Amino acid sequence: MEYTICIEKNEDGWLTGQCEQLPQAISQGKDMEDLMENMKDAIELVLEVKRDEFRKQYHSQTAIVKNLIIQHETKRSTEISKRKRVLA
Numbered sequence: 775m776e777y778t779i780c781i782e783k784n785e786d787g788w789l790t791g792q793c794e795q796l797p798q799a800i801s802q803g804k805d806m807e808d809l810m811e812n813m814k815d816a817i818e819l820v821l822e823v824k825r826d827e828f829r830k831q832y833h834s835q836t837a838i839v840k841n842l843i844i845q846h847e848t849k850r851s852t853e854i855s856k857r858k859r860v861l862a
Contacts, residue, residue, distance in 0.1 A: 789805065
């Protein structure tokens, strides 16, 4: 899964990031590499909490749990894919 991070520079020079898809995931870092590593940790923690909350709310003996993987295509990747089919 790909996440979008909104990044701002603080008055003290540090970078602060917030995840667009998971607004609860907020972190900061001294540089871009540090911020992105911290954002990864923040996103994983938010997902873990949400997963635990979901399981507590919906766990029952009659529930069935299944994984679903969705691959999102951008308009550009769809256009490229169509061109490849035409050329092939």
